[in-house]
Amino acid sequence: MNKIRLTNITNNEIFTYSTILIKGFVDIHDESNIILKHYSNNGKQLAESRWSVNKNKFKIIIELKIGDNMLVFKFANEVLHTKLVYRQRVTNYTVCPVYVICADHDGRFQAPVDHDNSVQNACTKITLCSKLIQMLTAEKMYEKGFGKKTFKVEKECRIIKSSLTRRTVFNMHPEKLWEYIARELTAGQNSKTQKYLAFLSCTYWDGQNLHGHVALGGGGLALFGTGCLYTWPSKLEEVLPCFMNMAKVDTGTLLDDSCFRGNFGGCFSTTLGSVWHELGHTFDLGHSKYGIMGRGFDNVHLIFTLDNKNIAQEIKPANKGYIICIENYSNTINMKDDMSNNNNTTENETIDEYDSKHIICWSMGCASILSFHKWFNDFKEENNNEHKIDYVAKRNLLTSRNGLRVVQLRREDGLVMHSWEFVKNNNKRTFILPVQLANNGITIIAEDSYGNILKYLL
Numbered sequence: 001m002n003k004i005r006l007t008n009i010t011n012n013e014i015f016t017y018s019t020i021l022i023k024g025f026v027d028i029h030d031e032s033n034i035i036l037k038h039y040s041n042n043g044k045q046l047a048e049s050r051w052s053v054n055k056n057k058f059k060i061i062i063e064l065k066i067g068d069n070m071l072v073f074k075f076a077n078e079v080l081h082t083k084l085v086y087r088q089r090v091t092n093y094t095v096c097p098v099y100v101i102c103a104d105h106d107g108r109f110q111a112p113v114d115h116d117n118s119v120q121n122a123c124t125k126i127t128l129c130s131k132l133i134q135m136l137t138a139e140k141m142y143e144k145g146f147g148k149k150t151f152k153v154e155k156e157c158r159i160i161k162s163s164l165t166r167r168t169v170f171n172m173h174p175e176k177l178w179e180y181i182a183r184e185l186t187a188g189q190n191s192k193t194q195k196y197l198a199f200l201s202c203t204y205w206d207g208q209n210l211h212g213h214v215a216l217g218g219g220g221l222a223l224f225g226t227g228c229l230y231t232w233p234s235k236l237e238e239v240l241p242c243f244m245n246m247a248k249v250d251t252g253t254l255l256d257d258s259c260f261r262g263n264f265g266g267c268f269s270t271t272l273g274s275v276w277h278e279l280g281h282t283f284d285l286g287h288s289k290y291g292i293m294g295r296g297f298d299n300v301h302l303i304f305t306l307d308n309k310n311i312a313q314e315i316k317p318a319n320k321g322y323i324i325c326i327e328n329y330s331n332t333i334n335m336k337d338d339m340s341n342n343n344n345t346t347e348n349e350t351i352d353e354y355d356s357k358h359i360i361c362w363s364m365g366c367a368s369i370l371s372f373h374k375w376f377n378d379f380k381e382e383n384n385n386e387h388k389i390d391y392v393a394k395r396n397l398l399t400s401r402n403g404l405r406v407v408q409l410r411r412e413d414g415l416v417m418h419s420w421e422f423v424k425n426n427n428k429r430t431f432i433l434p435v436q437l438a439n440n441g442i443t444i445i446a447e448d449s450y451g452n453i454l455k456y457l458l
């Protein structure tokens with residue numbers, strides 16, 4: 001048996017996205033790094049990289065080329081050959097990265113003096129991180145047993161000039177701003193098949209107050225400020241160093257959005273995670289008590305790093321009670337209760353693997369919605385919008401000819417109160433809501449086998 005083992009990929013595996021995470025371990029004790037040589041199908045070497053091994057484990061991020069990719073892993077005297085295939089999905093349903101520049105702004109984002117804050121670099125960072133979120137989504141779907149399903153990201157980050165001035169943006173309520181930008185982006189476009197992942201260039205931290213900041217997602221748009229864009233990587237090889245960057249943020253001149261960690265790595269983790277969370281809302285996800293759609297998104301770095309020691313953050317593995325930073329949530333949650341029906345934890349799972357798997361995860365309801373979502377599947381157009389889901393309020397009855405897959409009841413703040421999933425049952429045509437649960441102010445969300453979604457406010 002080979003002493004280099006890959007745990008989340010298999011030989012000849014086909015990927016629908018290009019930036020991938022490879023996890024594995026080595027069964028030999030050696031102080032060296034693992035070396036990865038990446039070849040194209042015709043034997044041309046594309047890249048060579050070195051990755052550290054910590055307690056026998058390693059994690060690698062690489063960019064696949066279209067077609068066959070030959071990978072050669074080398075550690076001590078051991079060599080492992082693996083072939084991975086990258087085949088893009090053919091779909092009109094995409095996520096489009098966007099950089100929004102105000103009418104009277106040059107598009108330079110706030111950053112330390114020596115940092116390249118050009119429009120070009122902003123777009124490079126946004127495109128790279130959109131692909132990281134695409135990969136993270138797939139990894140977390142895989143961990144829930146749905147395979148590596150994810151959305152398609154458009155190649156180029158679009159640069160859009162808004163008609164709004166900086167001053168107007170600073171004075172606008174975030175929700176109004178979201179509405180305005182959504183209208184500007186979708187004007188004359190076929191917005192039915194596009195989700196926009198947009199960033200506002202003009203976000204400004206004056207040392208005490210934050211202006212032009214927004215973090216909102218829903219419908220066809222997830223919109224963000226760029227206050228912490230300076231902590232994001234521009235190249236794949238900078239991803240890990242950015243997560244591990246413990247430099248303190250000088251809050252006199254720069255925004256610290258790190259969930260009280262105060263360093264660059266914390267800012268990158270929290271802001272990348274919040275982009276992921278808000279993008280989740282555009283895919284019709286509500287809030288869960290834990291995970292990506294809860295406050296687990298502060299800990300995205302755990303998926304990439306090998307050693308928690310490198311991250312200045314307060315994780316208390318002995319007692320899984322986590323403080324949630326978001327307002328209008330209950331103060332603490334008990335992870336144990338939420339995970340009671342999660343039985344895929346192995347005895348010898350180390351704490352960081354455990355955290356990466358269970359703190360940063362999709363709840364079963366979220367993963368089920370995504371697995372039947374139009375952006376995650378290649379359904380034929382004729383299945384679109386036909387035989388939609390019906391709700392007969394008098395009888396609390398949901399019906400669908402395509403088969404119901406997920407039914408959820410959500411509170412006003414989007415928190416999922418009840419979730420029913422029929423992932424393996426492709427002929428669930430009716431569902432009666434328990435009368436005692438159908439209260440005023442609660443929204444019913446239902447999804448059918450072709451990703452058609454009903455939202456009904458009780």
Ligand SMILES: [Zn+2]
Binds near residue numbers: 277278281287
């Ligand atoms: Zn949210």
